Amino acid sequence: MDFHLSKEQEMLRKMYREFAQNEVKPLAEEVDEKEMFPEETVKKMAKLGMMGIYFPKEYGGAGADVLSYAMCVEELAKVCGTTAVIVSSHTSLCCAPIFENGTDEQKAKYLPKLCSGQWLGAFGLTEPGAGTDAQGQQTTAVLDAKGENWILNGSKIFITNAGYANVFIIIAITGVTTDKRGRTKKEISAFIVERTDPGFSVGKHEKKMGIRGSSTCELIMEDCVIPKDRLLGKQGKGFNLAMATLDGGRIGIASQALGLGEGAIEEAIAYTKERVQFGRRISQFQNTQFQLADMHTRMQAAQFLVYSAAMKKQNHEPYSMDAAMAKLFAAEAASDVTRRAVQLFGGYGYTREYPVERMMRDAKITEIYEGTSEVQRMVISSNLGVK
């Protein structure tokens, strides 16, 4: 087991950090306050190869590895949770399923534009009646009479990047199957839908507690017509594709949680070394020291889980449980650590003058999206064979 980063990974971390400090941090407050999607930042990240980090160069990617991607999301989240999730959703939930399941034609058509950041990607699974119960899908996809086009009908909600994405991975019901015992089951498939496809539209933008600059919207498909060759993966294998995609997505969200917690600790260390009460810097009080020691220890443990899951994905080892554990632990740690950071700041921490209250609001979502903490526990226990 090697806990050392490669020279390239060390250099990448330095570059991500410089970029985050100089380009992302100065905008973070405005992004939150004005619910502003940081379009210019996305363009800059695209230019630097941050929108396709672990995909091969032949598809327009940067040719790095999954851990290098996780570190990117982590460094961005240290200063801005919104910017971090844009990269995470785009990479894990749109580029990855196309790279892992697409035909040669689909990969050639979509990946160069997505990995170069010319196009932004999103993923639509959740519906008003199908959240954690993802099998409860209502969106349908039917082949037309000539068998040339799929016709999609239904709606998706809470879709990250929706307002700015060009390409969407959409999960829909393509039929009903009956098993040997005569029980019926929905046949679920995955599709690639483009923003400009007829019958496709982006609906209501959600106002959120945190990651407020992230574009979270409804997707509406009304007789949305897409060519037959937009089916992603095999027909009827869409649910497995969605679950496998979310396994990868969890590494991204766990990295986001990790960065949020670490960012809050950096802010708290700087603040407690300056703030004077009772004639002493508050960093001189044992409570502050012990709090920060516990906070850092938790985030360090989270980092090991996240990096280990990323390395297993990179090495094509089973990583579903690892990603679930990483996300569960990192998200709960981030919520706890950011809350404690606000406490260390006292009244100032509760104001928008300092970034820790934003980090606390941003951290909460990591316990919810791409599978709630409860779902992660279901994944972990089922991997343990506990039924």
Added chain:
Amino acid sequence: MKLIVCVKQVPDTSGVVAVKEDGTMDRAAMDTITNHDDLAAVEAALQIKDATGCKVVVISMGPPPAEGMLRELLARGCDEAVLVSAREFGGSDTYATSQILAAAIKKVGVEEDDIILCGRQAIDGDTAQVGPQIAEKLHVPQVSYAADIQVEGKTVTVKRLLEDGYMTLKVQTPCLITCVKELNQPRYMSVGGIMEAYSKPYAVYNFETLKDDPLIDLDTIGLKGSPTNVYKSFSPPVKGAGMMLEGAGKEACEKLVALLDAKHLI
């Protein structure tokens, strides 16, 4: 056309400045960065490369860890890197350094349409001597303090940033230009660039590599070949807090005059 850029790894003076007991700087205890003016020279070279497709070679003289800096410059888009490093070169002042760098540049090869770029000065020594001395030793024209560089064939138009204004000069290649950090905003390394940084051409020139050059003589390089001797370096004593005079212009002026008068300074 080829661009040769000289760069130096310097202590990060924005962090902790460590001084040893003998008064010399404790470089090992300080973080290192690429000298700001040199980064501007690298960025200028990369912009010319973006426009013309020419090759960019970076050269640095320094200890083996300077490789990290050179790899980062390769990650920004430079094509080749040369580290000039040998025990014999240690302790060199600006004169000796320019002897060695000029020899290294000759080894890389200077063609008719090449340009050598340097930073104006390094933040640790602040001499601004190495670039001009290299030009003299290579017998090429030099233009210092470049705030804008335009290349058209073998003619380079350089806008010099002077204390009281700008001066625009035209110069023929091969030439040497020293750059100020106001010249541009250096780009970031890219993810793809970092992944290629360790597979791009990288060479180390030691004493053996350069010893046949007439500029390289044990009496003209290293500590022995350096006419400059640093007597002492120290942190200046910390000044006390200043006094801010409040009030409108005239009122503040009167207060100031009264204070200066009380101290018998006017």
